[in-house]
Structure formats: structure tokens, C-alpha cells
Amino acid sequence: MGFIYFLCKRILAAIITIAVTITVSFFLMRLAPGGPFDLGRIMPPQVQANLKRHFHLDLPIFDQYLIYMRDLLHADLGPSMVYVDRSVSSILASGLVATLQIGICAILLALVLGIAVGMLAAVSPNGLLSRLIVNLSMIGVLVPSFILAPLLSLILAFQLRWFAIAGWGDGSWYYLTLPVIAVALPQVGIIAKLMRASLMDVLGQMHVRTAIAKGLPPATVLVKHALRPALFPVISYMAPAMANILTGSVVVEQVFAIDGIGRYFVQGALNRDYTTVMGTVIVYTSFIVLFNMLTDLVYVLADPRVQVGVSND
Amino acid sequence: MKISKTDRQPLLMCSSLTLRLPSNGPDTAAKAILNEVSFTMERGETLAVVGESGSGKSTLGLCLLGLLPKGLVPFVDGEIIFDRTNLIGLDEPSWRRLRGARISIIFQEPMTSLNPVMPIGKQIVEAIRVHRLMSKAAAWDEALALLKRVRIPDPEAKMYAYPGQLSGGQRQRVMIAMALSNSPDLLIADEPTTALDVTIQAEIITLLKQLRNDTGMALLFVTHDLTLVRSIADRVLVMQNGAVVEQGPANEVMQTPKHDYTRYLLACRPSGSKQPIPSGSPELLGVKNLTVNYTRSSSLFSKRSKTTALEGVNLSVKAGQTLGIVGESGSGKSTLARAILQLVSYDGQIRFAGQPVCKVASPGFIAFRKQVQVVFQDPYGALSPRMTIGEFIAEPLRAHFPELSQNERRHRVAELLEEIGLGRADMHRYPHSFSGGQRQRIAIARALVMNPQMLILDEPTSALDVSVQLQVLKLLRRLQEQHNLTYLLITHDLAVVSAMADEVLVLKDGREVERGATRQIMDDPQQEYTRRLVSAAMAV
Numbered sequence: 001m002g003f004i005y006f007l008c009k010r011i012l013a014a015i016i017t018i019a020v021t022i023t024v025s026f027f028l029m030r031l032a033p034g035g036p037f038d039l040g041r042i043m044p045p046q047v048q049a050n051l052k053r054h055f056h057l058d059l060p061i062f063d064q065y066l067i068y069m070r071d072l073l074h075a076d077l078g079p080s081m082v083y084v085d086r087s088v089s090s091i092l093a094s095g096l097v098a099t100l101q102i103g104i105c106a107i108l109l110a111l112v113l114g115i116a117v118g119m120l121a122a123v124s125p126n127g128l129l130s131r132l133i134v135n136l137s138m139i140g141v142l143v144p145s146f147i148l149a150p151l152l153s154l155i156l157a158f159q160l161r162w163f164a165i166a167g168w169g170d171g172s173w174y175y176l177t178l179p180v181i182a183v184a185l186p187q188v189g190i191i192a193k194l195m196r197a198s199l200m201d202v203l204g205q206m207h208v209r210t211a212i213a214k215g216l217p218p219a220t221v222l223v224k225h226a227l228r229p230a231l232f233p234v235i236s237y238m239a240p241a242m243a244n245i246l247t248g249s250v251v252v253e254q255v256f257a258i259d260g261i262g263r264y265f266v267q268g269a270l271n272r273d274y275t276t277v278m279g280t281v282i283v284y285t286s287f288i289v290l291f292n293m294l295t296d297l298v299y300v301l302a303d304p305r306v307q308v309g310v311s312n313d
Numbered sequence: 314m315k316i317s318k319t320d321r322q323p324l325l326m327c328s329s330l331t332l333r334l335p336s337n338g339p340d341t342a343a344k345a346i347l348n349e350v351s352f353t354m355e356r357g358e359t360l361a362v363v364g365e366s367g368s369g370k371s372t373l374g375l376c377l378l379g380l381l382p383k384g385l386v387p388f389v390d391g392e393i394i395f396d397r398t399n400l401i402g403l404d405e406p407s408w409r410r411l412r413g414a415r416i417s418i419i420f421q422e423p424m425t426s427l428n429p430v431m432p433i434g435k436q437i438v439e440a441i442r443v444h445r446l447m448s449k450a451a452a453w454d455e456a457l458a459l460l461k462r463v464r465i466p467d468p469e470a471k472m473y474a475y476p477g478q479l480s481g482g483q484r485q486r487v488m489i490a491m492a493l494s495n496s497p498d499l500l501i502a503d504e505p506t507t508a509l510d511v512t513i514q515a516e517i518i519t520l521l522k523q524l525r526n527d528t529g530m531a532l533l534f535v536t537h538d539l540t541l542v543r544s545i546a547d548r549v550l551v552m553q554n555g556a557v558v559e560q561g562p563a564n565e566v567m568q569t570p571k572h573d574y575t576r577y578l579l580a581c582r583p584s585g586s587k588q589p590i591p592s593g594s595p596e597l598l599g600v601k602n603l604t605v606n607y608t609r610s611s612s613l614f615s616k617r618s619k620t621t622a623l624e625g626v627n628l629s630v631k632a633g634q635t636l637g638i639v640g641e642s643g644s645g646k647s648t649l650a651r652a653i654l655q656l657v658s659y660d661g662q663i664r665f666a667g668q669p670v671c672k673v674a675s676p677g678f679i680a681f682r683k684q685v686q687v688v689f690q691d692p693y694g695a696l697s698p699r700m701t702i703g704e705f706i707a708e709p710l711r712a713h714f715p716e717l718s719q720n721e722r723r724h725r726v727a728e729l730l731e732e733i734g735l736g737r738a739d740m741h742r743y744p745h746s747f748s749g750g751q752r753q754r755i756a757i758a759r760a761l762v763m764n765p766q767m768l769i770l771d772e773p774t775s776a777l778d779v780s781v782q783l784q785v786l787k788l789l790r791r792l793q794e795q796h797n798l799t800y801l802l803i804t805h806d807l808a809v810v811s812a813m814a815d816e817v818l819v820l821k822d823g824r825e826v827e828r829g830a831t832r833q834i835m836d837d838p839q840q841e842y843t844r845r846l847v848s849a850a851m852a853v
Contacts, residue, residue: 206425213378214440214491215413218405224439228430304430304475 010296014289021285022278026068029274030061036081036272055081068278077282078275082268088279091264096283098168099249099260105180106245110187115234117188118195123222125200133192140189145248149182149255166257179256183248187241194237199230228302235299242291246284322397324498324531325354325377330391332372346372348556350391356498359525359532361546361563363539363578365778369555370535374501377533378418379408396498414444417492421504423484427476433487434472440494459490463520482513489520496528503535510641511805515849518545537779539578543567551575581779583786583812586831587635590815594631595667597767597799598653601627603661605648622648623823632766635793635800637814637831639807639846645823646803650769653801654687666766683713686760690772692752696744703740706759713763729758733788750781754788761792767799774809786813807850811835819843
């Protein structure tokens with residue numbers, strides 16, 4: 001009962017969040033100077049007027065908003081204003097393939113590597129590895145992906161020829177690896193650092209001392225008593241991590257010339273392709289909101305102290 | 314038990330156990346946390362290790378289980394012979410065979426000592442199976458039997474419960490069950506009852522005594538509380554600054570202490586009673602039908618839920634009087650203080666000096682704030698760490714008397730510091746350079762700076778060592794006589810109330826249980842709950 005109530009509540013909140021984001025970006029986008037037909041070749045005024053009428057751009061902005069929302073409720077994202085004869089839905093569908101693959105691989109890589117490295121570092125807090133991680137993760141956080149991505153490309157693809165320099169090709173690991181590393185690396189650093197600090201904290205807690213006093217071997221103490229509570233901060237970070245990976249992929253898709261959502265987003269914004277930008281915004285927002293919900297859900301399942309819908313005071 | 318007649322070897326023999334940290338610089342001397350500690354324990358014997366904070370008594374317990382922080386281990390010297398094995402320098406695998414099997418421990422903090430994300434049953438089963446080859450099902454049955462043995466209500470359901478769903482006393486019972494799971498020869502109990510309410514405390518002590526008698530295990534009982542010693546220990550070891558100052562049979566040490574420090578500790582229990590106030594003193598504080606509800610709010614979508622912390626409480630304090638508010642955790646005693654201080658919203662009437670207390674932020678309210686001040690329990694958390702104590706004490710003056718010059722403020726602070734037994738020069742120091750007792754005095758000085766008529770003392774001595782506790786109580790008594798102060802003394806400690814208060818109000822679950830003159834409540838309690846409280850306080 002409490003759980004279903006919690007779930008409904010979260011879904012409703014998610015819908016409101018998405019609606020607010022759509023509204024704000026709709027007006028921001030249209031209020032930016034220029035329009036989809038101001039660029040490129042010069043058109044006769046009559047043609048331009050026809051185009052504007054076709055896309056309802058001649059109407060007051062609020063009416064445009066109402067029309068857009070009405071179409072959206074019918075699951076119609078509209079036609080692209082720049083890519084002739086392509087609907088936004090088909091653009092998004094083609095872009096999602098690459099973006100999702102990069103994103104999912106990157107978050108898995110970041111989690112597995114980050115947690116493993118963080119654990120190793122926490123077990124010997126003054127060891128070489130531990131200090132290395134603190135410093136390397138600083139670099140991972142400080143170096144932006146638009147520097148990291150070309151560097152990786154230069155060394156691993158151009159010099160060593162292990163991977164593709166750019167493009168998506170058939171989407172195999174030959175094309176996938178570098179973009180995934182470029183997106184995941186900063187998150188590996190952050191997660192490792194988070195995991196290290198959290199596990200060190202838990203290892204110093206009283207209940208771990210109790211576990212040692214029971215005569216349990218160190219590996220059991222670590223895995224059965226320290227690991228689970230230590231993972232809670234990492235779980236909380238999942239949602240911001242996904243957001244960071246998505247924003248990171250915007251840059252990385254540009255650098256590696258991959259036609260993903262991020263690239264359409266940037267191109268769309270530059271060309272004032274209103275409908276395409278709105279479509280990508282909806283996709284991004286939905287993903288981030290969805291991941292926030294998943295994070296909360298995992299947290300509730302992982303920690304018995306979080307009791308949903310029950311007062312605890 | 315496996316005691317043969319010829320086995321003359323004591324169970325545990327500590328000789329010259331020393332833990333000395335090297336000096337880190339020419340200015341600091343080497344610090345001895347344990348200094349030449351020697352004692353023996355026979356099988357089945359109960360030894361109480363008594364001392365104040367910093368005496369090394371808990372460190373001693375950790376040494377016996379090899380639980381010292383790794384960095385300290387190289388500095389341990391001496392011998393711990395447990396059943397013919399020297400524990401000093403023992404390797405980890407050998408330690409693991411001892412821990413939880415032959416030597417077990419119960420810690421002070423029942424709230425944090427159990428794994429919060431593992432069900433109780435699993436934690437006990439794990440303790441059994443790490444030392445004995447046994448199927449999960451058999452271990453489960455044994456864990457259940459252990460829970461029954463420590464008399465946890467509804468043990469079958471508790472096996473599946475998480476620690477967060479148990480009370481403090483129940484968690485301590487789980488710790489005991491876990492510690493007993495492999496029938497150890499030696500159980501170390503490190504302040505097992507300090508964090509518990511008095512009635513629970515008495516129950517746990519009774520349980521420990523009974524289990525000790527049933528199993529024949531030896532019990533090393535670490536405590537700061539000499540009153541507990543009489544009821545549980547065969548022998549006593551008194552420690553001060555890492556060294557043993559006196560040891561001997563419990564009765565002997567308690568009745569004819571040889572060392573000054575032991576005598577001092579024994580004399581530290583609050584004694585005497587409060588001088589009665591002249592009859593006809595006016596009522597200073599009157600509370601009628603006070604009810605406080607905490608509501609859990611309330612995001613956009615969830616309903617508010619209500620918890621009643623106080624219900625229909627009445628009280629009346631005359632000028633110069635001390636009213637003791639007694640209750641266990643959850644009784645609403647701190648909520649009462651907060652309501653009187655107008656820190657929470659409430660229903661009911663509060664009158665101060667004949668006037669209803671004004672609304673927050675009205676001019677009359679500021680006058681009320683000047684008259685009623687508070688001292689909190691935790692002297693470590695209550696002082697702002699980035700302010701010198703001079704600034705800290707003078708802060709209310711700045712707020713309420715902005716016309717005072719800096720010199721006048723300084724003068725007032727110096728006056729107060731001298732009154733509480735510190736020096737004028739101390740006003741430039743920061744809180745971290747003061748001890749717990751000194752900090753509590755500073756908090757009292759801060760409360761007095763406005764010349765209030767009334768102090769609300771919320772567990773003012775609970776976080777302090779026994780000897781320091783007495784000094785603070787003496788100070789409070791002296792200040793009351795000098796300034797004709799009125800105290801509202803909130804405490805769980807009946808000994809403190811008995812020595813300090815004219816009248817007592819006993820609270821339980823937010824309601825009044827009993828109210829009356831201190832002597833009458835202590836000598837002839839009318840209500841069952843009060844009787845239990847008083848007898849628990851006397852028994853331990």
C-alpha cells in the first residue's frame with residue numbers, strides 16, 4: 001500500500017517536472033533571436049511567409065505553445081524545421097541508438113570500475129593506490145571531455161590505430177570504445193572517490209567493530225558488513241552521474257562525429273530547429289527524471305531503514 | 314564447565330600491560346594510555362574495571378580482543394596470558410579463533426553496534442557459524458533459543474527484524490545473545506548499560522548476572538559507575554590515567570577504600586538535599602494543560618501525521634524553587650523545556666511571573682527571553698567552536714543591551730568567569746581548550762549573563778564524568794543561593810534530582826505520572842511506574 005502510493009506520487013511528480021521543463025525550454029527557444037528560416041539561402045518573402053504559416057510561426061507565441069502541447073499529447077513531436085521531410089520522432093529514433101549505447105555502457109563502466117577501484121583504495125587508505133586515486137580522480141574531474149576526447153582519439157586511434165578515429169560505422173566496439181571511455185572516465189573518478197570515502201567511513205563504524213569482534217575473517221567483514229552501507233552514497237550519485245554522462249555525450253558525439261541525440265541537439269540549437277531541440281530536451285529530461293526515480297527505488301530496496309510512507313518519529 | 318581441580322592457572326593474567334604513545338616532538342612527553350596494568354581473573358569471576366573517561370578502561374577491553382586500532386598495536390608492551398596463551402603479538406588467524414568464540418564483547422553503544430542493514434537473526438546465525446560447523450537451519454534454531462534466553466519479547470518475529478526496529482534495551486539484549494552464542498570463557502562488557510534508561514539498565518544488569526551464573530563464564534565489567542559495582546562484581550579494579558590505583562574484593566574496596574582516588578570517586582555521588590524556600594514565595598512559572606504535537610509534514614502529496622509528545626501537563630514553580638522533571642527517553646521532558654522556551658508551538662497556557670507569555674517577536678517576548686535561559690546537555694556541541702568564550706558569553710549582552718561599551722561587557726564577562734571558577738584571562742581562549750566540565754560551566758555563565766530569574770537545565774550533568782558532575786551541581790547550588798535563581802532541572806538521574814530539587818514531576822510517554830515533594834516521591838512513591846524508577850535507581 002505504502003509502496004504503491006509512493007510510486008504514484010513519484011510518477012506524478014515526474015510528469016510535472018517534465019511538463020515544466022518543456023514549457024520553459026519552449027519559451028526560451030522561441031525567444032532566442034533568429035529563427036529556422038533566417039539562415040542559409042535567402043528566400044523570397046512570400047516563400048518565407050508560407051513556411052512560417054506551415055509551422056504556425058506566424059501565430060502569437062502562446063498559441064504556438066498550445067498547438068505544440070496539443071500535438072505532444074497526441075505523441076506528435078512535429079516535423080523538423082530544418083531537415084526536410086523528416087519528423088522529429090524519426091530523428092530521435094535514429095539518434096537514440098548511438099546515445100543509449102554510449103550512455104549505458106558508460107554508466108556501467110563507471111560503476112564497476114569506480115566501485116572496484118574505490119574499494120581497493122579504502123582497504124589500504126594510506127597506500128599508493130589510494131593516493132593515486134585521489135589525485136587521478138581530481139584530474140578526471142578537472143579535465144573536460146572536449147579535451148579528453150580528442151586526446152584519446154589522438155593517442156589510441158590516430159597513433160596506435162586500435163580504435164576508429166570517428167564515426168559510428170556498424171556500432172561495434174571498434175567505434176564504441178573511445179566515446180564510452182571519454183564519457184565515463186570523469187565519472188569513474190568521482191565514483192571511486194565517493195566509494196573510497198564512504199567505505200572508509202563505514203569501516204570505522206561500530207557495527208564493523210562488532211563484526212570483527214565476532215571473529216569474522218576480513219573478507220567477510222568487508223563484503224557482508226561494510227559494502228552494503230558503503231554503497232548508499234554511490235546509489236544516491238547515480239542520478240547526477242547519468243545526467244553528467246548525458247551532457248558529456250553531447251560534447252563527445254560532436255568530437256567523434258556520431259549522429260546521436262546530443263549531436264542533433266547541438267545542431268538543432270544552432271539552426272533554430274525548434275521542434276528537434278524540443279524533442280531532444282524531452283528525451284533528456286525523461287531520462288534524467290527516470291533515473292532519479294530508479295535511484296530512489298534502488299535506495300528504498302537496499303536500505304531497510306528507509307521506510308516508505310511510514311512516519312518514523 | 315571445563316574446570317579441572319588441578320587447573321590452578323587463572324583464566325586471564327595481565328602483567329605490566331602498557332600502551333605508551335611516543336612523544337611527537339620535544340615539547341610533549343610520551344603519553345601512557347595504559348601504564349603497567351596487572352591483574353588476574355579466575356574462571357567464573359566477575360571483575361569490575363572502574364574509571365572516568367581517559368582512564369584507559371575501554372582501551373584495556375579492546376586490548377583483550379585485539380581490537381586496538383592497527384597503528385597502536387606496536388606500542389603495546391607487557392603480557393596478556395589467556396588460558397596459557399600470550400595474546401600480545403598473536404597473529405590475526407589465531408585472534409579470529411578467539412574472538413567471539415572464547416572471548417566476546419558487548420559494547421556501550423547499542424544503537425550503532427549492530428549492522429543496520431542485516432536482520433537480527435542473520436547476525437546471530439553468522440556469529441554461530443563462523444566458529445562452529447553447523448547447518449543454517451540448526452544455527453537459526455540456536456539463535457532463536459538465544460533470543461529467548463535474553464528474554465526478547467516475540468523472538469520469532471525479532472529474528473527477521475532490523476536493528477532500527479528495536480529499542481535500545483532490546484538491541485543490547487541482541488548484542489548479549491550474540492556474544493553468548495559460542496559460550497565464551499570471558500565476556501567483556503564495556504559500559505553495557507550507560508546508554509540505556511534506568512529501568513532498562515536494571516533489567517540488563519539482572520540478565521547479565523543471571524547468564525553469568527548459568528554459564529560460569531568470567532565477566533569483565535567496564536564501567537564509570539561505582540554504584541553498579543556493588544551489585545555485580547566479585548572484585549574491583551580502579552583505574553586512573555591508565556594505571557591501576559587500587560584493586561581488591563568489591564565489598565572491601567567499596568567499604569574501606571585505600572586509595573584517595575577511590576575514596577574521591579565514592580564521595581562523588583550527589584548527596585544532601587535542597588534547602589526549602591521560604592513559604593509564601595510567589596509563583597514564577599505556571600504551566601496549564603500543555604500539549605505539544607509534532608506533525609510530520611507534508612510534501613505536496615503526503616498527508617500530515619501527528620505524534621503527541623506532551624499531553625495535558627500542568628506544573629507550577631515558585632521563585633527560588635527547583636522543580637525536577639524526571640523521565641526516561643521519549644517521556645517528553647525535553648519537549649517540555651522547548652515549549653516553555655517557546656521553541657516549539659503548543660496548546661495550553663504558560664504564565665511567567667503572573668503574566669501570560671507573549672507571542673514570539675513581540676516586545677514583551679524579548680523581556681521574557683531575558684528572564685528565562687537554558688543550559689543544554691552536551692557541553693561539546695553547545696559552544697560555538699569559532700568564538701572565544703568571552704565573545705560567546707557576551708553575545709546575549711550585545712543583542713539585548715547594545716548600549717553597553719566593550720569595556721562594560723568585558724567587565725561583566727570577567728565577573729562571571731570568576732564566579733564559575735575560571736580566570737579573567739580565559740575569556741580569550743576557544744572552547745576546544747577547555748574540559749567537558751569547564752565547558753558546562755561556560756554554558757552556565759552564558760545563561761547567567763543576562764541576570765535571568767530562571768534557568769532551564771536540560772540534563773546538565775549527564776555527559777560529564779562523576780567527579781565533574783558533582784562540581785557542576787555544587788556550582789549550580791551556590792549560584793541558586795546567591796542569585797535566588799529558579800531551576801527547572803530536567804534529568805533521568807534520580808540521585809541528581811534527590812540532591813537538587815524541592816519538587817519532582819515524573820513524566821512518562823508525554824503524560825504526568827506523579828508530582829510532589831522530592832522526599833515524598835523518593836521515599837514513598839504512589840505510582841507503580843515511579844516505584845519501578847526509584848527501585849531501579851537504588852538497585853544499581
